[in-house]
Amino acid sequence: MNQGPASQTILVVGGGIAGITAAVEAAETGYEVILLEQSPALGGRVSAFSRYFPKLCHPTCGLEINYQRIRKNPRIKVITMAKVESLSGQAGDYTVLVKTKPRYVNEKCTACGDCAKATDVRVSNSFNYGMDKVSAAYLPHEHAYPQKFVIAPEVIDTPDADNIKAACKYGAVDLDDTESVFELKIGAVIWATGWKPYDATKITPYSYGASPDIINNLEMERLAAHDGPTGGKILRPSNGEPAKRVALIQCAGSRDTNHLPYCSRICCLGSMKHAVYVREQYTDAVVDIYYIDIRAHDRLEAFYRRVSADPQVNFIKSKPGHVEIEEDGTPVVCGEDTISREVYARSYDLVVLALGMEPSALTDTDAPHMGSRDDYGFIVPLPGDEPGLSSAGVAGGPLDVSMSVQSATAAALSAIQAVRKATAQSGALE
Amino acid sequence: MAVSSDTSQKYDLGFARWVYQNVKGGDKLSMCMQCGACSGSCPIGTEMDHGPRKLIMMVRAGMKEAVFQSNTLWNCTSCYRCTVRCPRGIPVTHVVQGLAAKAVALGYASEVDTARFAHSFWWSVTHFGRTDERLVTAKYYFSFGFIAGIKKSLDNLKIALGMVMKGRMHVGLPHKVSDNKGLRAILEKATEIEMRDKQGGAES
Structure with a gap:
């Protein structure tokens, strides 16, 4: 087994809440960690939430603490806009090829924002799921870590790029920045590649895309967020009027053999949180939650009791058959109330589809080898299968934030065990 | 199976099993989670006394007489929306039609x-x-x-x-x-x- 000194460096792929946690835990235990993130800032899905359930606190709080831990720890190296191209080898001796996209902004950036004012070009704002636009020179979002601007590739090689460069007082704009590919020697890999919402257009009866007033649960988070497209006001995307009759449809694409056969675990609580968002804003609002079963386990049941005590939030035991669109664009939810046997057709200001979670890496055709996957594409390396590969957070299966953090700590421990064992076997230790 | 004329016997505990074994698609009925997508999708759901979801529950409860006398069996237009949308892959249309065929064979249909x-x-x-x-x-x-x-x-x-x-x-x-x-x-x-x-x- 003597193949030279083994690497003890742990690579964490994905800089969401799970990846951040795994990186911080491993680094604070004394290991070198490289944290890769494919977008320009850490924080992942969590940073785009308005608030957490069940306490309804703001995610920026928990993330900020973690960013401090990263900043203070010399053992963590964060690489943004990076993707793993390929992986080969074994525990203690992986060769990982990483590819980074150009940011066109270097470490001198102070996030002053002068560059953003130097161009009129607007690009789709991916942080708000394309619901609004931002300047082509943009900060990913107000709590972005690292606090560095990004220049959209759309303006590169145009006069606007030169204006942006000229506006920067710090010499932080680097228009010659290019894609780069480099190799890393790694001891163990933690996949924290997270999730994406199920494609709502595949659920044709629910008419997503046929009316701007039919949105998904992630877009609802942005509508409620103070830094979202509406400044935190829950307004109808069609006409900007307050959304006071709101339908929340559970299991949109989940627990469904036509779509995702599994339960995504978070949507029930997420939608109850959305009901609270609406009711906090409008005293006369009515929210109808259409569900198969409410899955609020253990302590989360207290949140269910709290929300169901509101007489203007109705829990309707029914999986709607379809959503029709009236001539004026109003969405109408149609189905059968399974308790009263009433066949209903009700119109709403806003319909929110609680989409399930799909593993991000699922449809990535050029994804590297990541270890064993389950039937649904989640990465669940079997014990002893490939000790150097583990998964954290939703990369391994649907979890809420607190469970993701727990799984990340577990993954950090697996990675540490893997590199220690590999080092012992290679004879470099002891 | 003999037809019981005794309508006071509302629950036939062997009925569900009989349907599972003798009606096309009936073996899938145990998968039903009563979500209501079938009845909610039915274009003439308002014209049915029970609708497919409740009918399935009635089969499982052993309400043989009520199932065979239900107009749900006969109002189905075979549009297959329920079957296409069922999140558990139950061939609802086949089950409803299969029950209708059994209703004829067992002499329930003449009055409908x-x-x-x-x-x-x-x-x-x-x-x-x-x-x-x-x-x-x-x-x-x-x-x-x-x-x-x-x-x-x-x-x-x-x-x-x-x-x-x-x-x-x-x-x-x-x-x-x-x-x-x-x-x-x-x-x-x-x-x-x-x-x-x-x-x-x-x-x-």
């Missing part, structure tokens, strides 16, 4: 209007290879008895005349397929295959 109509329709198809509006309606009306038939016919005479005037109803000899003998042979063969499959223990 929709079943009478279906019977008249089938009669026209087997005899002419076509449905003739006049013959189907006449056969249906007179299935209620001679006097009732005359009365129902007179009640609808105005509609019939209106349809004739607008060219929406055919006057003259009934439409027929050109090879009526061939059609008969096809139907006889189909019946023969159906009987053989039943005896062979295949899905009924």
Whole structure:
């Protein structure tokens, strides 16, 4: 087994809440960690939430603490806009090829924002799921870590790029920045590649895309967020009027053999949180939650009791058959109330589809080898299968934030065990 | 299975199992999670006494008499929306139609209007290879008895005349397929295959 000194460096792929946690835990235990993130800032899905359930606190709080831990720890190296191209080898001796996209902004950036004012070009704002636009020179979002601007590739090689460069007082704009590919020697890999919402257009009866007033649960988070497209006001995307009759449809694409056969675990609580968002804003609002079963386990049941005590939030035991669109664009939810046997057709200001979670890496055709996957594409390396590969957070299966953090700590421990064992076997230790 | 005429016996505890084993698609009924997507998707759900979701629950509860007397069996238009949308892959349309077929076989259907109509329709198809509006309606009306038939016919005479005037109803000899003998042979063969499959223990 003597193949030279083994690497003890742990690579964490994905800089969401799970990846951040795994990186911080491993680094604070004394290991070198490289944290890769494919977008320009850490924080992942969590940073785009308005608030957490069940306490309804703001995610920026928990993330900020973690960013401090990263900043203070010399053992963590964060690489943004990076993707793993390929992986080969074994525990203690992986060769990982990483590819980074150009940011066109270097470490001198102070996030002053002068560059953003130097161009009129607007690009789709991916942080708000394309619901609004931002300047082509943009900060990913107000709590972005690292606090560095990004220049959209759309303006590169145009006069606007030169204006942006000229506006920067710090010499932080680097228009010659290019894609780069480099190799890393790694001891163990933690996949924290997270999730994406199920494609709502595949659920044709629910008419997503046929009316701007039919949105998904992630877009609802942005509508409620103070830094979202509406400044935190829950307004109808069609006409900007307050959304006071709101339908929340559970299991949109989940627990469904036509779509995702599994339960995504978070949507029930997420939608109850959305009901609270609406009711906090409008005293006369009515929210109808259409569900198969409410899955609020253990302590989360207290949140269910709290929300169901509101007489203007109705829990309707029914999986709607379809959503029709009236001539004026109003969405109408149609189905059968399974308790009263009433066949209903009700119109709403806003319909929110609680989409399930799909593993991000699922449809990535050029994804590297990541270890064993389950039937649904989640990465669940079997014990002893490939000790150097583990998964954290939703990369391994649907979890809420607190469970993701727990799984990340577990993954950090697996990675540490893997590199220690590999080092012992290679004879470099002891 | 013998038909019980004792309607006071509301729950037949062996009924669900019998449906699982004897009705096409019935073996999937245990998968139902009562979400209501089928009844909510049904284009004529408001015309049904129970709707497919409740019917499935009634099967599982052993409410044999109520299931076979339900108009849900007969109001199904076979649009297959329920089957397509069922999140558990239950062939709801097949189950409903399978139960309707059993209702006929067990003698429950004679009292159901929709079943009478279906019977008249089938009669026209087997005899002419076509449905003739006049013959189907006449056969249906007179299935209620001679006097009732005359009365129902007179009640609808105005509609019939209106349809004739607008060219929406055919006057003259009934439409027929050109090879009526061939059609008969096809139907006889189909019946023969159906009987053989039943005896062979295949899905009924």
